[in-house]
Amino acid sequence: MRIAELSERAGVPIPTIKYYLREGILPRGEPTGRNQARYGAEHVHRLRLIRALVTVGGLPITTVREVLAEVAEPGLGLHTKLGLVMRRIPLVGTDIEPEEEDRERARAFVTRQGWFFYEDHPAMDALAVVLAGHREAGHPVDDASLDRYAAAIEQVVRVDLDRVGDLPTSEEVLEAAAAKTVLGDTLFTVLRRLAQIDESAKRYLDEDEHRSARED
Template sequence: MRIAELSERSGVPVPTIKYYLREGLLHRGELTSRNQARYGEAHLRRLSLVRALTDVGGLPVAAVREVLAHVDAPRSSTHNLLGRVLDAIPPAGQDGSPEEEDLARAQELVRDRGWNCHPDDPAVEGLAAVLAGYRRTGHPLGEEYLVRYAEAVEQVARVDLDTLRDTEELDEIIEGAVVGTVLGDALLAALRRLAQSRESALRAPGREN
């Protein structure tokens, strides 16, 4: 297909496609003449991944280029790739820096749950920052509740990975993980509010459910 058709099928404007080509985010097409090239389904998949990383994941071009280099590297582990990509996505709702007590608590939870995370994993520091937020607002999260949250998100993680189970193309796996992480956070927030409303109604004496 020509670049115009690639643009039409992908929904990405031609100038943006040319920008991705210049920045090395999209492989060059097969030259059919001096000024024309032919593109294939692989270019459509890569465009979809790039848009997921930039538009949904919020990654800058340099970070996207690094992610794609790992995707294209021979013998890349899908597990390690997912870790690199998800670590690169900027977390939401984490203001300020955690203190040592918060970081120690986050690291302890990770150890107790048997989660395979390096102590310097950005997600561990992110958890510590959230715990610090609870503490600083005067509503520290009790240990029992923290553990119950951890148990709940383990089930969510299984659902997340199940959605990728039948996907074989590496580009599609990474794209699905990015979209699932960013939009999944929003999905969980919306579902949580709905469930809280239902649970509140169930616990209110004398109220109809």
């Protein structure tokens, strides 16, 4: 396909494609003449992955280049490739510095769940930050509540991976995982808000107030 068709199929403007080519994060197409090239399905998949990392994941081009170089290493399994991509997507933005007790609670939590984890994964530090934030705000999360959250989130994660697991290429899986992780965080937050409204109404509105609120 020519670059115009590549642009249409991938949903990426031609000037952006040319920029990615110059930056070396999109492979060159097969030359067909002066200043012309032919592109294939692999270019569509790569562009969609780049778009997911840049537009949805918010990663700078330099980081995207590093990620793409890492996942291109021969012999890497899909689990490792997914991990390399997921590590780069920001988790929490805060100035809170967790204490050792917060880090110990984070490690104890994932160990208690029987979850496979890496000590140096950004998610471990992010969990410690969140625990520290709750503690400093005067609303610490107790272990029983954490365990109930874990049981619920395991169901969410199964849905996440069921949605991407059947895609035919690893780049499609990586693109979908990056996009669905970032957008899925927003979706989960919105659904949580809606469910909180419903649960609050069930607990704290009497029948007349509930009926009146529904009518309004």
